[in-house]
Amino acid sequence: LVGDVHYGINVAKVREIVKPLKITKMPETHPCVDGVIELRGRVMPLVNLGKRLGAEHFAERETH
Numbered sequence: 001l002v003g004d005v006h007y008g009i010n011v012a013k014v015r016e017i018v019k020p021l022k023i024t025k026m027p028e029t030h031p032c033v034d035g036v037i038e039l040r041g042r043v044m045p046l047v048n049l050g051k052r053l054g055a056e057h058f059a060e061r062e063t064h
């Protein structure tokens with residue numbers, strides 16, 4: 001749920017879910033890029049899907 005819209009992710013395309021890592025802010029990036037993380041020696045962009053989908057301000061919650 002992002003804002004009031006339900007989205008789905010094709011779980012067959014998900015490689016893994018990782019615990020939160022240190023986010024390094026990057027200057028002059030697209031507004032939906034919150035920064036980069038280092039994962040097993042590789043630098044990966046961190047894209048904020050809420051911003052990308054136009055629902056920047058939404059409540060985060062855990063679901064099980």
